[in-house]
Amino acid sequence: MKYFEDVQVGDVMRFGRYEVTREEIVEYARQFDPQPFHLDEEAARASMFGGLIASGWHTGAMFIRMVVEHMTPVHATSGAMGFDDLKWIRPVRPGDVLSMESEIREKIESRSRPDRGTVKIESRISNQRGEVVMSLVSLVIYLRR
């Protein structure tokens, strides 16, 4: 397990493989983000996006799925406080295969809680062509050894 002491500013982790399906895009949109360009191929083709795209919040859900599968089992984290600077850079479309790269940007010791610290992690989610589709900076709580 990697604790607060074990992660260093500049460390880069690459992980994840998320296959984006049309069915999942539409299912998520029906439940949470029912806008025409997330729901319906015809309507999406007539929109500025030129075809069906995933809800940005769905891409966020894919991000946390990759984090929980690959980072949570090996990093001694205790949830996140939030994030900064989330950017939706390019559309995510059916058939895309996403992966991600996370870089440790800053370590902040806690004065009030000596058993933990906050780590700023910048993540970039890319598609199968290496194009970044979303980036964000997470504020993650790490336990100390």
Added chain:
Amino acid sequence: MKYFEDVQVGDVMRFGRYEVTREEIVEYARQFDPQPFHLDEEAARASMFGGLIASGWHTGAMFIRMVVEHMTPVHATSGAMGFDDLKWIRPVRPGDVLSMESEIREKIESRSRPDRGTVKIESRISNQRGEVVMSLVSLVIYLRR
């Protein structure tokens, strides 16, 4: 419809009613954020949260659902570029009823695209006791008249 010209810094909108169920918390967690305190009541009771809580990204999904139901039909928006300063402030639990308050914080004209502008909107999502559970600042694209 409210266009870029029609929204003013300081405008406040209050809307939404989202009933959070145990079933939906567990279903979302199974698909996207399978951590014990989102999945299993027993495990959650033993965790620092003392009971089942919704994934923070699920709370984000509830936010976009309320926005699409109540704001998108009456504001001439064209999607969002991203978010700043998202904070998960308090746990969201089964039985909670969420609503939200959004305030126009800044209007930014586009030099390259005279038909649109960006509006910074700060939103606070609260539970039935009026406690803020999540806040964030959205960068929303508005069309001009």
